[in-house]
Amino acid sequence: xxxxxxxxxxxxxxxxxxxxxxxxxxxxxxxxxxxxxxxxxxxxxxxxxxxxxxxxxxxxxxxxxxxxxxxxxxxxxxxxxxxxxxxxxxxxxxxxxxxxxxxxxxxxxxxxxxxxxxxxxxxxxxxxxxxxxxxxxxxxxxxxxxxxxxxxxxxxxxxxxxxxxxxxxxxxxxxxxxxxxxxxxxxxxxxxxxxxxxxxxxxxxxxxxxxxxxxxxxxxxxxxxxxxxxxxxxxxxxxxxxxxxxxxxxxxxxxxxxxxxxxxxxxxxxxxxxxxxxxxxxxxxxxxxxxxxxxxxxxxxxxxxxxxxxxxxxxxxxxxxxxxxxxxxxxxxxxxxxxxxxxxxxxxxxxxxxxxxxxxxxxxxxxxxxxxxxxxxxxxxxxxxxxxxxxxxxxxxxxxxxxxxxxxxxxxxxxxxxxxxxxxxxxxxxx
Amino acid sequence: xxxxxxxxxxxxxxxxxxxxxxxxxxxxxxxxxxxxxxxxxxxxxxxxxxxxxxxxxxxxxxxxxxxxxxxxxxxxxxxxxxxxxxxxxxxxxxxxxxxxxxxxxxxxxxxxxxxxxxxxxxxxxxxxxxxxxxxxxxxxxxxxxxxxxxxxxxxxxx
Numbered sequence: 001x002x003x004x005x006x007x008x009x010x011x012x013x014x015x016x017x018x019x020x021x022x023x024x025x026x027x028x029x030x031x032x033x034x035x036x037x038x039x040x041x042x043x044x045x046x047x048x049x050x051x052x053x054x055x056x057x058x059x060x061x062x063x064x065x066x067x068x069x070x071x072x073x074x075x076x077x078x079x080x081x082x083x084x085x086x087x088x089x090x091x092x093x094x095x096x097x098x099x100x101x102x103x104x105x106x107x108x109x110x111x112x113x114x115x116x117x118x119x120x121x122x123x124x125x126x127x128x129x130x131x132x133x134x135x136x137x138x139x140x141x142x143x144x145x146x147x148x149x150x151x152x153x154x155x156x157x158x159x160x161x162x163x164x165x166x167x168x169x170x171x172x173x174x175x176x177x178x179x180x181x182x183x184x185x186x187x188x189x190x191x192x193x194x195x196x197x198x199x200x201x202x203x204x205x206x207x208x209x210x211x212x213x214x215x216x217x218x219x220x221x222x223x224x225x226x227x228x229x230x231x232x233x234x235x236x237x238x239x240x241x242x243x244x245x246x247x248x249x250x251x252x253x254x255x256x257x258x259x260x261x262x263x264x265x266x267x268x269x270x271x272x273x274x275x276x277x278x279x280x281x282x283x284x285x286x287x288x289x290x291x292x293x294x295x296x297x298x299x300x301x302x303x304x305x306x307x308x309x310x311x312x313x314x315x316x317x318x319x320x321x322x323x324x325x326x327x328x329x330x331x332x333x334x335x336x337x338x339x340x341x342x343x344x345x346x347x348x349x350x351x352x353x354x355x356x357x358x359x360x361x362x363x364x365x366x367x368x369x370x371x372x373x374x375x376x377x378x379x380x381x382x383x384x385x386x387x388x389x390x391x392x393x394x395x396x397x398x399x400x401x402x403x404x405x406x407x408x409x410x411x412x413x414x415x416x417x418x419x420x421x422x423x424x425x426x427x428x429x430x431x
Numbered sequence: 432x433x434x435x436x437x438x439x440x441x442x443x444x445x446x447x448x449x450x451x452x453x454x455x456x457x458x459x460x461x462x463x464x465x466x467x468x469x470x471x472x473x474x475x476x477x478x479x480x481x482x483x484x485x486x487x488x489x490x491x492x493x494x495x496x497x498x499x500x501x502x503x504x505x506x507x508x509x510x511x512x513x514x515x516x517x518x519x520x521x522x523x524x525x526x527x528x529x530x531x532x533x534x535x536x537x538x539x540x541x542x543x544x545x546x547x548x549x550x551x552x553x554x555x556x557x558x559x560x561x562x563x564x565x566x567x568x569x570x571x572x573x574x575x576x577x578x579x580x581x582x583x584x585x586x587x588x589x
Contacts, residue, residue, distance in 0.1 A: 075453075084558045085555075085556060085558060086556075087517040087518045087519065087555075087556040087560065088517075088518065088519055088556075088560050089558065089560070090558045090559055090560050090561055092558075093558055093559065124558065125460075125464075125499070125501045126501070126554075126557050126558070126567060127558070128570040128571075129570060129571070129572075161451045161452075163460065163461070164460060164461065164464060165460065165499070166460050166463065166464070166499035166500070166501040166502060167499045167500035167501035167502075167554075168498060168499050168500065169555065169556075180460070181457060182454065182456060182457050183454075183456035183457045183458065183459030183460065183485070183487075183495070184456075184459075184491075184494075184495065185494050185495055185498035185499075186498065186499075201453050201454055201457070242560065242561065243561070244519040244560035244561050244563060245518075245519050245522045245523070245560075245563075246522060246523075250519075250560070250561040250562075250563070251561045252561070282518075286517075286518050286556075316560070318518060318519055318522070318560070320522060324522065328521070329518060329521075329522070332516070332517075332518050332521045333518055335516075336517065336518070336555050336556065339555055340555065342498075
């Protein structure tokens with residue numbers, strides 16, 4: 001089994017403190033880097049490591065960094081996206097709790113690479129204890145001269161500000177996050193301009209997920225090749241898989257990118273709860289298409305999942321046992337996206353509500369013969385017609401759950417249609 | 432409309448917050464968090480006040496307050512129970528925990544008890560799926576909930 005990079009700190013007592021982190025080799029890499037490496041060399045190393053964005057989109061991190069204009073006179077900003085809200089995802093919370101200074105060292109390296117002197121950690125509002133920990137540990141680092149003016153005695157200045165969200169899934173989308181950080185409601189922006197050119201406060205900005213940043217110190221310390229070799233062809237390293245739902249050992253498992261899903265569920269997460277059979281698995285957070293039991297031999301990397309029309313997303317694996325009501329599961333997922341739709345784009349704002357109400361009606365025993373076709377139509381009309389990917393995040397589950405478990409949905413439509421007529425007027429929906 | 436103002440201590444904290452950002456308006460969310468702590472909820476008076484502090488129209492503050500779920504527009508109970516209804520919690524029976532709590536508190540979801548002690552809410556995924564079913568009570572997370580563990584949490588609160 002491969003070694004652990006981040007999660008080895010999860011079991012170390014007080015691993016969030018500066019002293020324990022340094023006892024385990026922490027803050028050596030940044031000191032060496034400040035003395036010996038040019039920023040461009042850091043970007044190059046991350047590029048070669050095949051580190052991909054681990055928040056969900058999977059965009060190569062080094063490439064993102066390379067988009068920062070070299071000749072801009074504007075200040076540059078690094079933003080760490082800790083707005084972890086995708087259902088089934090909880091890895092960033094572990095990193096913040098236990099690998100606190102590792103995250104800071106990653107921030108220092110990334111900020112140095114792109115030439116930023118200020119970093120914002122945008123953390124979801126509900127993570128109150130985690131925000132408190134970050135603030136306290138930033139203060140501790142500042143006291144030692146690891147943050148502030150001339151960090152580690154160098155000529156490079158850097159400070160970190162913790163910015164708490166206030167309960168909005170959409171603010172995990174990077175341009176909505178920028179709006180939110182500027183003090184506005186979290187409406188995603190049209191791209192281009194991309195944040196690297198015009199991000200927060202109109203300045204070049206890089207937004208990276210917590211986990212992406214947390215892997216940077218190990219990459220710089222041990223080299224791009226070492227990290228790339230841990231993963232698979234186009235996606236380097238390890239990553240933190242979060243497993244939840246009907247499993248014996250839910251939790252965070254740090255494994256090579258490309259580990260088969262079956263192995264994650266049965267070897268690491270202890271198999272299905274109460275020895276039951278498997279009904280379905282969501283491989284990468286609730287916006288991912290669902291997988292059937294005969295698809296779980298897939299390797300958990302972006303490309304392998306894309307080949308079977310699924311996605312790795314945030315690597316939040318949600319396991320459903322054989323007794324799961326798949327119609328209810330889709331209802332719960334759809335209800336989430338309806339609740340979290342920001343309302344900016346009509347297809348998403350209206351479509352998520354329509355789909356939720358149809359599914360609720362099916363659950364209540366009033367499904368209509370046309371409901372399945374309508375759900376497909378709604379999904380089709382949302383897909384690709386919205387500014388941000390939240391629309392797709394509901395369209396993909398809608399299509400995949402119904403396609404793969406059509407019988408379960410058909411069973412929810414009364415044969416005589418008796419239940420439907422009574423409901424028609426009150427719902428005023430897609431007549 | 433009643434005129435309100437931060438205490439001296441809160442004013443000082445506000446000044447520190449504003450100093451962290453290159454633009455005043457960026458201090459919106461932290462200022463609203465502070466204001467909620469200070470005044471108990473974000474009433475229309477608070478919106479006007481925060482607007483003045485950040486030199487933005489009150490409507491821009493209201494837009495933010497109503498967009499995010501965490502800001503209380505009415506006073507909440509001393510203990511705010513937020514039951515996660517995300518997919519992982521739903522798979523592991525969060526609705527039973529919700530029903531147990533509505534019974535125990537004799538409160539509907541979304542309501543606050545007449546003695547202002549409890550507010551009960553259902554919320555979207557709180558990012559602790561490995562501990563499903565779970566909930567948040569004020570600042571803290573409680574996971575692996577059962578009727579028994581809910582009772583235990585209650586004993587701690589009272």
